[in-house]
Amino acid sequence: MKIKVLIADDEKEFIETLAQRLEIRDFAVTTVGSGSAAIEIVEKINFDVIILDVQMPEINGIDALKKIKKITPLTPVIMLTGEATVENAIQGMKLGAFDFLIKPTQTTLLAEKIKQAHAHKHEHEERIRQAEIENILRTRGW
Amino acid sequence: MFKKLINFIFLLDERPINRYKSLNRNIVIIMLLITIIPLTCMVIINNFQFKTHLRDQIMDPLYSMAEKSRHTFELFMDQQLSIIRFISNTYSLANLGNELTIQKILTSLKKEHYGFVDIGLIDPKGDLVSYAGPYSLLGKNYSQQTAFQETRVKGQYISNVFLGHRKYPHIVIAVEIVKNDGQSWVLRATVDTSFFDKLISGMGLERNSDVFLVNSKGIFQTNSLYYGDTLEKCPLELPGKSFKSQGIETKDNKNQDIIIVSAGFAIADYILVIIQPQSVALKSWHALKTKMGIIFFISLAIILFTIIKMTGILIKRIKTSDEHRENVLTELQHAQKLSSIGRLAAGIAHEINNPLAIINEKAGLMMDLIDLSKDFDQKSKFHELTLSITTSVDRCRKITHRLLGFSKRIDFKIEPIQINTIIHEVIEFLEKDIFYRRLEINLNLSDTLKPIFSDHGQIQQVLLNLLTNAFAAVQDGLGRVEIKTTNHENKGISIKITDNGCGIPKKIIENIFDPFFTTKKEKGTGLGLSISYGIITKLGGEIFVDSKLGEGSIFTIILPEKPNEMEIKNGNPEN
Numbered sequence: 001m002k003i004k005v006l007i008a009d010d011e012k013e014f015i016e017t018l019a020q021r022l023e024i025r026d027f028a029v030t031t032v033g034s035g036s037a038a039i040e041i042v043e044k045i046n047f048d049v050i051i052l053d054v055q056m057p058e059i060n061g062i063d064a065l066k067k068i069k070k071i072t073p074l075t076p077v078i079m080l081t082g083e084a085t086v087e088n089a090i091q092g093m094k095l096g097a098f099d100f101l102i103k104p105t106q107t108t109l110l111a112e113k114i115k116q117a118h119a120h121k122h123e124h125e126e127r128i129r130q131a132e133i134e135n136i137l138r139t140r141g142w
Numbered sequence: 143m144f145k146k147l148i149n150f151i152f153l154l155d156e157r158p159i160n161r162y163k164s165l166n167r168n169i170v171i172i173m174l175l176i177t178i179i180p181l182t183c184m185v186i187i188n189n190f191q192f193k194t195h196l197r198d199q200i201m202d203p204l205y206s207m208a209e210k211s212r213h214t215f216e217l218f219m220d221q222q223l224s225i226i227r228f229i230s231n232t233y234s235l236a237n238l239g240n241e242l243t244i245q246k247i248l249t250s251l252k253k254e255h256y257g258f259v260d261i262g263l264i265d266p267k268g269d270l271v272s273y274a275g276p277y278s279l280l281g282k283n284y285s286q287q288t289a290f291q292e293t294r295v296k297g298q299y300i301s302n303v304f305l306g307h308r309k310y311p312h313i314v315i316a317v318e319i320v321k322n323d324g325q326s327w328v329l330r331a332t333v334d335t336s337f338f339d340k341l342i343s344g345m346g347l348e349r350n351s352d353v354f355l356v357n358s359k360g361i362f363q364t365n366s367l368y369y370g371d372t373l374e375k376c377p378l379e380l381p382g383k384s385f386k387s388q389g390i391e392t393k394d395n396k397n398q399d400i401i402i403v404s405a406g407f408a409i410a411d412y413i414l415v416i417i418q419p420q421s422v423a424l425k426s427w428h429a430l431k432t433k434m435g436i437i438f439f440i441s442l443a444i445i446l447f448t449i450i451k452m453t454g455i456l457i458k459r460i461k462t463s464d465e466h467r468e469n470v471l472t473e474l475q476h477a478q479k480l481s482s483i484g485r486l487a488a489g490i491a492h493e494i495n496n497p498l499a500i501i502n503e504k505a506g507l508m509m510d511l512i513d514l515s516k517d518f519d520q521k522s523k524f525h526e527l528t529l530s531i532t533t534s535v536d537r538c539r540k541i542t543h544r545l546l547g548f549s550k551r552i553d554f555k556i557e558p559i560q561i562n563t564i565i566h567e568v569i570e571f572l573e574k575d576i577f578y579r580r581l582e583i584n585l586n587l588s589d590t591l592k593p594i595f596s597d598h599g600q601i602q603q604v605l606l607n608l609l610t611n612a613f614a615a616v617q618d619g620l621g622r623v624e625i626k627t628t629n630h631e632n633k634g635i636s637i638k639i640t641d642n643g644c645g646i647p648k649k650i651i652e653n654i655f656d657p658f659f660t661t662k663k664e665k666g667t668g669l670g671l672s673i674s675y676g677i678i679t680k681l682g683g684e685i686f687v688d689s690k691l692g693e694g695s696i697f698t699i700i701l702p703e704k705p706n707e708m709e710i711k712n713g714n715p716e717n
Contacts, residue, residue: 011496017503024510055492082495103495104502104539 002028003118004046008038008064009053009080021107027114035059039067047075049117051110054081054092062091069096074124076117080105166457173449178442185438189431196427201389201401204416208387208405211345211353212414218341219300219315219409222333225255227298227317230329235319238263238329239272248274257333259312264290264328275332284328289314293328300410303335303355303363303372311335311372335372338364352417358383363412369394376415380404383413391420491542498538505531556705559598561627561635562587568605569625572613580619586626594634595704596681604674604685608639608697611671615643615695633683634703640696646689654687681705 005027009015012033019029030047032038035056042050050068054061065077076098092100098117101110229247230238237243244261251258260275268285284290293299293316301314316330342353342364355363360376362369369377377395381388383406394400399420406413421428509528512521569576569583576583612623626638646654655675678685682705689695 011500014496014500014503017500017507021503021507021510024507024514082492082499102539102543104499104535107503107506 002026003048003114004028005030005049005051005114006038006041006045006047007031007051008033008035008056008061009051010034010056011053018107018110022111022114025107025111027111035061035064038064039071042068042071042075046072048121049098049114050075050077051080051114052077054079062095065092065095065097074121074128076121078110078113078117080110162457162461165460166453169453169456170449173453174446177445177449181438181441181445185434189434192430192434193427196424196430200424200427201403204389204401204403204418205387207345207347208403208414208416211341211416212387212405212407214341215338215355215412215414216407216409218337219407222255222257222315222331223298223300223317223409225251226261226315226329226331229261230317230319235263235321235327238319241272241274244272245274251331257337259332259334261329261331264330266325266327284330289316289330290328293318293330294326302357302361302411305373335364347416348418348422350419350422352415354415355412356380356415357411358406358413368417378402378417380413380415494538494542498535498542502532502535502539505535556595556597558593559596559601560591560593561601561637561701562591564598564601565605565625565627565637568602568609572606572609575613579613579621581613581616581621581623584622584624586624588627588629590629591627591635592629592703594701596701597677600677600681601701604677604699605637605639607671607674608699612639612641612643612695612697615645616641617643630700634701637699637701638696639698640694642694645691645693646687646695647691651687651689655685 003026005022007015007018007022007029009031010033015031015033019031022029030041030045032041035052036059038050038052039059052061052064052068056064059067061079061081065079068075068077073096077096079092079097079100080103081100082103098120099113101113233243233247238247244263248258248261251261260273260277260279262270262273262275262279264284265271268283268287268290270279270282270284273280289299289301292301297318299314299316301316303311303313305311312332312335314330315333316328319327319329321327338355345353347353352367352369354366354369354376356376357363360380362372362374362376365371366376379392380402381390381404384404385406385408387403387405389401389403391399391401394417401418401420403416403418404413505528509525509532512524512528515521565585565587569585575581609623609625613621616623620642622642624638624640626640628636628638630636655671675685678699678701681701683699683701685697685699687695687697
């Protein structure tokens, strides 16, 4: 099953090309052009990994990250930005971003990060599921 | 008006070069005027008041003396007149006409009273009919003499001094004797005027003073010490005859300033004159004036000195303060410029990163498509070309990342840093320069260099400044720069940057860390080393330079393991 990736960036050409390249690498990619569109789509569709640009009109990447984390806390978010300040990176990481990459980045590296993020999510979900099962068994006295 | 004065004093319109000189001059002038005008007015008023007061004090005794002396003279003359009148009333004409009797009278007069020389009786025709005295005047006719005529008109007469038949100064005192038959006889006596001299010498006047008698025509009646003898014309312009004493200030024939006090006699045509040189009369005034003058000039000198000195200090302080303010402003401007350059760099980096990302992705996609395609002509060439695009994009990415890194050094941020890493970053930044100028860079970096707490960006800036200076000092192709890092014995670490450049003269080394000191003329701001010094100091470190002319320079930075937080809070060297 393909990893479902959402890319939110206001640079249309960039996301289209990146989407094609990731699709070549067997990812299922959806693209949106703003932070608000990303939030909207996340409410409807469950993605495996989300890639957010920091500098976007209306709602920027950091604010979008905050809202997305509220909607789907387990979905890993990779921040991708042209303005690589340490402050942004620290803020993003504090808010629960999986990683922070600087544009232009190598697609192989990005693909690797997506896979890592997906694996991380998977592991996390698995742990939660296990914990839930253990909890059910414990409550039933098994 | 007030605004104009302020503008004049502080010369708000003038250029700064001469502004301080003019300001100094104007403040001195204004201060001098403000202090000297009231002082001078006070001195002038005091001078006038003291002079008036002292003159009154000096003149009053002179007036008093003139009055008293005149009174004495008048008393003497009146007494002589009374004696003659008494004789005329006591003795009959027959007795007076008797030679023995009149001789007896003269003898008793001489014995009892001072000054009588002779006595004689003149008949109505003017002939001296009876005479007692040292001369043989008997039979002489006096009918044409003023004394005879005046006595017959007024009943009594005191003459002015004259020489007469005896050829020495004397006065005549005469009274009229009217017989029952209406005939008018005259009893006259001659009085020696030496008594006048006795009276004058008894007045006890100051040295250089003069006292004499004149008549209303200005003829001396006694000898003057300085202005003439008896019966000569007095050369001075005297006040008119007045029975009340009066005084004038004038100049004498020798052009000497004198005070003349005079008092006219009521009993006869005499004026008593006292002359005192002003130098004597106003001696105390002159002494006081001299003292006041000395005090005035000393005060003036003290005021002048204080004003000049104080204004000098004031102007110096204003100048220092202005220079300090200007320096701070320039540093601020420079810092703002750096900050805006930083922000601009960050903006440019961000703006470039996005199109770079597109190029990168497009080229990457091209490469993906090439890789996925079957073999075709020049597939490897296409692959190579797209690879070249992504390589160039990667180079651009590194540049923009460096730009972003350097733009972050606006504020102090203390964090654990590794100096060797920063040196590599800076060298990387300068590698193009090093390559094109064929410079030799020797990195002698300690493997065991301990990490320190400091500001990454600020240290980057300092190293960039020092290395840029070192590169400027060395020659292309021959330049050699060594960067050595070691752990410092007592403090944290030391960085030594050695170049084989032209070296720095001793005179310049003294000012090398001063703001705006530059030898690069229009190429340098003169702030690089000053800012570096400021940064290192604020980070608790030290920076010093050792140089030999023609051999090169060594800049040494010592940084502590951890800077003093207070120093960091106290100021950002760039701000």
